[in-house]
Ligand SMILES: Nc1nc2c(ncn2[C@@H]2O[C@H](COP(=O)(O)OP(=O)(O)OP(=O)(O)O)[C@@H](O)[C@H]2O)c(=O)[nH]1
């Protein structure tokens with residue numbers, strides 16, 4: 783498993799292969815590969831795509847396991863407005879927005895920064911927004927085993943903005959709830975705290 787804190791080491795054989803493939807793509811769209819600005823582009827793109835998909839070789843459960851500790855706090859913990867950048871698996875174009883995550887602990891809490899780290903690991907994969915939402919939800923549910931967990935993601939999809947249907951203002955909201963968040967009062971309280979009226 784790669785370190786989840788940085789991604790500075792690129793696998794050379796993979797980088798070389800991706801570089802050749804990006805060269806073919808750029809030639810395919812008629813680019814002059816001798817142009818100053820383009821010469822290093824295949825290598826840059828090869829590294830960028832490896833970073834943007836680096837979550838495929840990381841273990842998000844391990845991130846939580848290493849930072850869990852016992853604490854008698856029984857109320858809701860909300861980490862909201864976590865910025866999120868992912869790639870849609872249909873077009874390999876970005877979708878981006880905010881994730882809101884809450885849980886109600888059952889004797890164990892987790893270092894706060896680990897919640898956005900889990901979001902990043904799942905976001906740095908080829909995704910659909912629905913699966914990303916459930917990946918985060920199930921990972922926290924199964925690893926931290928809280929009394930309840932909730933995840934809401936609000937995102938805009940570049941594949942719907944720059945091409946295709948070309949809608950600039952549509953935002954997609956996905957959500958998932960487990961345990962105590964399946965009760966309407968708890969869910970409503972969470973929605974009030976994140977400022978969304980999905981309840
Ligand atoms: N459910 C879901 N669909 C997504 C997501 N990201 C992209 N899509 C959709 O994936 C679908 C792919 O549909 P296709 O008809 O195969 O592809 P397309 O011809 O490029 O579709 P258009 O985008 O409508 O031009 C599109 O409707 C996209 O909007 C996502 O995160 N969740």
Ligand SMILES: [Zn+2]
Nearest residue numbers: 870872873941
């Ligand atoms: Zn897409």
